[in-house]
Amino acid sequence: MIAPAEAVPASAPDLSAIDFGPVRTKVADYWKALRLTDEVLIGNLVEDCINRARLRVGRPSSPELLRRAIEEAQRRFDHALASAIGLPPSNDPHPLAAARAALLLTPGLSADSLFRHDASTRELKEKLEPLLPRSTPPEAPVTMTPVPLRFWLFKSTDH
């Protein structure tokens, strides 16, 4: 379980002017869009993302904080997903994106178990494997060369 970060580091910029309410709502909406349903879990993750985002904002503005918090949510989600399906760290974003798509677009799946680290995480992994997008079949190439056409009165095609 993720504990909400209580303290704000001393190095963070002064964010007292920011209204945190809309930021929290938006970040919570984002977590819901990532198929999280457990309200307590969402609340904790929201707080955690905002607290981490506070450390990274360059200028004290609400959009900047929100953007950083969303980035943090993405990072956390991807990390949890990669761990759940046993994906090794890589610069290639495609395999992780494929798993994310499968989780988010398949009806009836919830991402809550990604953060539970119990048997349900393994179940999710098993469920996701056959659902990974396979956009094209294995290639079986054949050669299809243009047929030369020759014409009377008109210029012919190249051989």
Add this chain to the structure above:
Amino acid sequence: MAVAASVLTPGIIAFRRILFFSLVMLTTVLAMAMITSAFQQNGFTPTELILLILYTLLILWVSTSFWTATLGFWVLLRGGDKYSIGRLLPVGAAQDSAPMRTALVMPIYNEDPTRVTAGLRAIWQSLQETGRGDDFDLLILSDTRDADCWMQEEANWYRMCADFDAHGRIFYRNREKNIARKSGNLEDFCHRWGGRYRYMVVLDADSIMSGETLVRMVDMMQAHPGVALIQSPPLPANHKSLFSRILQFASNFYGDIFIWGINYWQLSSSGYWGHNAIIRVEPFVKHCGLPKLPGREPFGGEIFSHDTVEAALLRESGWEVWIAPELKGSYEELPPTLIDYAKRDRRWCQGNLQHLRMVFARGFGGLSRLYFLMGIMSYVSSPLWLLFLVLTGFEAYVQSQTMPVYFFGDNLFPVWPESYAVEMTTVLLVTLSMLFLPKIWSLILGLIRWRKIKTYGGLLRATLSVFLESLFSMLTAPVLMIYQSKFVFAILMRRSVGWPPQNRDDHRLSLWEAIQAHGEHTVIGLLAGWVSYQYVPGFFLWLIPVLAGLVLSIPISMLSSSAWVGQTARKLGLFLTPEEYQQPRVLQLLNENLQRMERDQAAVAESTDNRHVADPGVSALHLALLPNRPVKKRQRHQLRALVYQLVEEGPEKLSPAEKRHLISDPETLVRLHTMAWGGREETQL
């Protein structure tokens, strides 16, 4: 792979073709003789000579169509044709090296993703109901350039896989560059996956085919290893506007006799209409790689109407190409308005005129050249009719201005000028009969097949529908004649039109749209009416049907575009088709899918996150499907500049190509997604 032997003997083929061409030529010669005897009475003038040549060309065209329909009528009167591909005895098992799998391929280009998916779902569901679904894969071959449409297609594809548990059976790919349009798209499929499949069924974006029909087509191919292609005759279905319902009725009611007639004389050397056809992949790959024609568009460049050329290449390589008149359960959609119909005609006209060069291709047989000529003639006949009308009017004017001379030399008895009204009226009646008799043939068949006519609303309503359809086609024919004449002229002036996607949605024309499209037709009609009435009143009366179509083009076009009028006609039982009387299962599935998808879309539109880039699932799927391409430093800067432009000026300032560029880069896509959730709604594409 060697071509297998045919079950048809050369004697049957020769007899049927000799009969058909003899009938066509005999009719043409008789009509020519009649008009020649009329002109000859006072000696030929240059105008009359031109009229004779024009009439010969036109009557040749009309009688080809007439005899095709009449032979089809004869075949149906006798209960069908034993020499149709569906009735021929199997000649042995196929010897293809490819595995016995069939790919259903649908090339699409910026089409409505909802309609495309609803149709594909219906086909897939219907196929599964046959119990033979495992023999098929479905491949959506997208050439879509529109960014939003692209992401929607991907999302729809994945949901389809998820809903039918068809991961690894239904596929989607979007080409990075849409080289050579549809033919290039199919060629790319063959290049990459051709070795996996023995057959492919080519579908258009609006194609609907029942599972039973698909299975039957595969069985036919299996039974006839010498056949490379079987074309199913697609029937228009599922229409609402009056215009498309009238066309739908005409295709349904008269289509049968034409299709059976085509089969009668073309037999194993038939054509390919570009979709709703099954193709043996191996010969297609071997013989149908299309070259780029020398010169620039519209006559050079990529081959637009590739289907006719591909069929010719298969035939010339010794393969059989059939049309299967007995195949039902194959459907397509029509343009919903007269204007959309004309727009589609513009593209087809360009494609067919490009075939002029093919007529002179070395090594092609006479039949292939004839098919190319027939395609050309289907558009060139319009300017020829127009010229014929103008010259007839001119000739009538000259005749009316000629002072008759009754006494020659010392002759005491007057020599009355000979009128050729009787001959000309006969010629006109013969021509009109050939145009209208196929409709009568269909009505006679309806009388005989009582159960069938019930599905057209009964004999009374079917007869009334035929009458109204004839009236409608008489009124719209002059408008199409002007349109097609303009298209032919523009193409001859080397103005290309490209290959824009077709409008398939029902939409009522506004007065302004109708005026813009038909204003010139109305003016031409009024002007021609005034000139003929003023100078040749006798000719004016003959010209009234043509003038009426032109003068009334605005209200006719508007009225016929109305879905309400179309549906009212349906309630009255007019222009009813068997598919409307009792909807086939596959069309039921299509409509159910459409209704559900439209309902889902409406629900999504009400929520805030109806944008694809913002949707984490759709965005992730798009990222997963993007190819792994390294981005150069310069391109990275360009992409950043585009993002800034998007933020500052909004998505409407970006071109479709720029939007596509943005979502084609994984890094930029993630950035846009984050920005969309980070309070920058203006970054939505």
